[in-house]
Amino acid sequence: MCGIVGYIGREQAAPVLLEGLSRLEYRGYDSAGVAVFDAEAGTLAVHKAKGRLQVLSEQLHGGADLNSTMGVGHTRWATHGAPSDINSHPQVSHSGRIAVVHNGIIENYAELKAFLMAQGVPFTSETDTEVVAQLIEYFYEGDLLAAVGRVLRRIQGAYALGILCADCPDRIVAVRKDSPLILGYGEGCSLIASDVTAILGHTRRVGYMEDGELAVLTRESIQCYNHLMQPIEKKIVTVDWELDAAEKGGYEHFMFKEIMEQPDALRRCLSPRIREGDIMFEDLSLSQEFLQNMRRIYIVACGSSCHVGMVGKYHLERLTRIPVEVALGSEFRYMDPIVDRHTLVIVISQSGETLDTMAALREARRLGGRILSIVNVVGSSIARESNQVLYTWAGPEIAVATTKAYTTQLALLSLLALWMARRLGAVSGEEFQAALAAFQELPGKMEEVLSRRDSIQYLASRYFNHDSIFFIGRNLDYALGLEGSLKLKEISYIHSEAYAAGELKHGTISLIEDGTLVVALSTYGKLFSKAMSNVIEVKARGADVLSLTVESRGEEMRHTADGVMSIPDIHELLLPCLGVVPLQLFAYYVALMRGCDIDKPRNLAKSVTVE
Numbered sequence: 386m387c388g389i390v391g392y393i394g395r396e397q398a399a400p401v402l403l404e405g406l407s408r409l410e411y412r413g414y415d416s417a418g419v420a421v422f423d424a425e426a427g428t429l430a431v432h433k434a435k436g437r438l439q440v441l442s443e444q445l446h447g448g449a450d451l452n453s454t455m456g457v458g459h460t461r462w463a464t465h466g467a468p469s470d471i472n473s474h475p476q477v478s479h480s481g482r483i484a485v486v487h488n489g490i491i492e493n494y495a496e497l498k499a500f501l502m503a504q505g506v507p508f509t510s511e512t513d514t515e516v517v518a519q520l521i522e523y524f525y526e527g528d529l530l531a532a533v534g535r536v537l538r539r540i541q542g543a544y545a546l547g548i549l550c551a552d553c554p555d556r557i558v559a560v561r562k563d564s565p566l567i568l569g570y571g572e573g574c575s576l577i578a579s580d581v582t583a584i585l586g587h588t589r590r591v592g593y594m595e596d597g598e599l600a601v602l603t604r605e606s607i608q609c610y611n612h613l614m615q616p617i618e619k620k621i622v623t624v625d626w627e628l629d630a631a632e633k634g635g636y637e638h639f640m641f642k643e644i645m646e647q648p649d650a651l652r653r654c655l656s657p658r659i660r661e662g663d664i665m666f667e668d669l670s671l672s673q674e675f676l677q678n679m680r681r682i683y684i685v686a687c688g689s690s691c692h693v694g695m696v697g698k699y700h701l702e703r704l705t706r707i708p709v710e711v712a713l714g715s716e717f718r719y720m721d722p723i724v725d726r727h728t729l730v731i732v733i734s735q736s737g738e739t740l741d742t743m744a745a746l747r748e749a750r751r752l753g754g755r756i757l758s759i760v761n762v763v764g765s766s767i768a769r770e771s772n773q774v775l776y777t778w779a780g781p782e783i784a785v786a787t788t789k790a791y792t793t794q795l796a797l798l799s800l801l802a803l804w805m806a807r808r809l810g811a812v813s814g815e816e817f818q819a820a821l822a823a824f825q826e827l828p829g830k831m832e833e834v835l836s837r838r839d840s841i842q843y844l845a846s847r848y849f850n851h852d853s854i855f856f857i858g859r860n861l862d863y864a865l866g867l868e869g870s871l872k873l874k875e876i877s878y879i880h881s882e883a884y885a886a887g888e889l890k891h892g893t894i895s896l897i898e899d900g901t902l903v904v905a906l907s908t909y910g911k912l913f914s915k916a917m918s919n920v921i922e923v924k925a926r927g928a929d930v931l932s933l934t935v936e937s938r939g940e941e942m943r944h945t946a947d948g949v950m951s952i953p954d955i956h957e958l959l960l961p962c963l964g965v966v967p968l969q970l971f972a973y974y975v976a977l978m979r980g981c982d983i984d985k986p987r988n989l990a991k992s993v994t995v996e
């Protein structure tokens with residue numbers, strides 16, 4: 386959601402900015418823009434366009450038209466003001482001296498705008514960001530940093546800012562509060578970006594800005610300041626993500642590439658943690674005393690990450706007998722949660738930047754809970770604010786619809802459940818070893834499922850024309866259905882709902898009529914016969930049933946369902962992790978056949994950094 390790139394160096398800046406923005410496209414946006422310092426004219430040149438980045442890039446001939454070695458760029462996901470050229474960023478002060486790119490929301494912008502307008506400052510856009518540019522100009526008396534400092538004392542909300550001033554051809558100022566911004570330390574250049582993929586082509590040496598920090602970037606160095614404007618040293622870390630991991634590498638879509646990468650992502654996630662017949666969480670320090678006195682577990686997340694939490698609840702409660710509550714990040718703060726020092730709060734987030742999840746984390750910490758996060762993006766805000774972090778090591782996930790991050794989150798949470806159960810003496814050595822062996826078999830079994838993708842493509846070709854689909858399942862299969870349904874609807878735009886199969890009779894079954902597609906999930910062996918009854922029930926009302934089950938039950942299901950997808954039999958802890966793959970593929974092929982924009986579905990953003 387909104388992407389920022391800034392560059393100051395010796396190369397032409399505009400092509401660097403456009404390339405960086407193209408790597409941030411996946412975050413979701415509806416317009417794009419760049420501002421560069423034009424050394425000949427001594428002014429800022431600003432170019433913006435509504436729509437795809439391609440439009441801007443064509444207008445600027447790939448950036449070759451702009452002769453400048455410093456600038457900032459932005460992809461905007463509209464909040465204040467419709468998507469339009471005028472509302473796009475960079476936003477510029479009325480004299481044209483200050484240009485600002487912004488990710489986040491300035492909550493008190495209306496009051497500040499009224500104040501500035503009363504002073505005669507003319508406004509051109511509807512954005513909250515223009516207020517920041519105008520306010521900097523208002524306070525500017527020749528010292529950019531001082532003016533920015535005065536503005537920061539007045540604005541409220543969440544922001545990452547990149548700021549240019551026509552009087553300062555040797556610097557970019559960056560600020561961060563509650564929205565991600567990283568610093569890139571290149572050879573003869575300095576960069577800012579919303580995430581690391583945007584600058585990997587220039588440097589792997591990055592620094593993570595903390596809330597309230599400012600940075601002044603010059604060609605030679607980056608100086609950081611804390612909120613009191615005192616100079617601080619920033620730790621530089623070297624990122625090990627490869628640039629090609631964030632490229633399509635011959636695949637038509639990132640989503641498909643990421644589906645296919647899942648076995649390797651799982652190996653990266655699990656292998657270092659399963660050794661010598663045990664689970665080694667070297668990155669975890671939950672004492673035996675804490676575990677034994679733990680009274681409750683909350684799992685907090687949004688969207689697909691929350692679906693991981695639903696599966697986790699079943700596993701954790703079954704294995705440890707400790708009560709687990711799953712809460713949406715957006716609801717947690719408002720439900721008066723019962724958290725104390727005996728509560729473990731597991732926060733799940735691919736990006737590590739989801740604002741609602743972050744706010745829930747802070748609330749849980751304030752209440753005294755112990756925060757353990759499961760995160761993909763190293764150094765992200767959620768990772769940094771947690772007591773403990775388990776990284777999924779899935780590599781960069783670019784497609785908006787999550788796949789490999791989901792399966793690695795799920796595998797890791799399931800492994801954590803098993804680890805806790807073992808530490809609490811709730812599973813026998815034999816049960817523990819059997820489960821561990823299943824984790825080791827998981828990537829291979831997933832490869833098998835992926836190798837049979839043609840059969841799923843065929844099923845997609847039979848059903849892609851439906852305009853309403855129901856997913857039903859019980860227990861683990863219900864949680865799996867929630868994710869299967871979300872995957873399908875978000876990329877194919879088909880209306881789809883997931884129901885606990887037993888709940889269907891309490892209302893929704895009235896929607897089932899001749900030809901309605903019901904995807905019936907029955908991988909969980911203990912409830913297979915119940916699942917079968919529900920299949921018969923909906924068939925009796927005319928539904929077309931596509932079933933997902935395990936191979937050992939495939940034959941039985943084939944007698945009743947109209948189509949059957951199957952996965953190899955596996956330990957119940959890993960059923961949803963394996964079972965989601967045919968559902969991801971089904972969603973992918975359906976969306977492909979409907980001609981949808983698979984990697985960037987309408988209205989969606991990869992990293993949701995507003996409430």
Ligand code: F6R
Pocket residue numbers: 687688689690691733734735736737738739742785786787871872875991992993
């Ligand atoms: C759906 C999807 C979203 C995310 C949600 C949380 O495919 O990707 O539902 O799961 O926006 O994002 P993270 O995990 O980054 O906190």
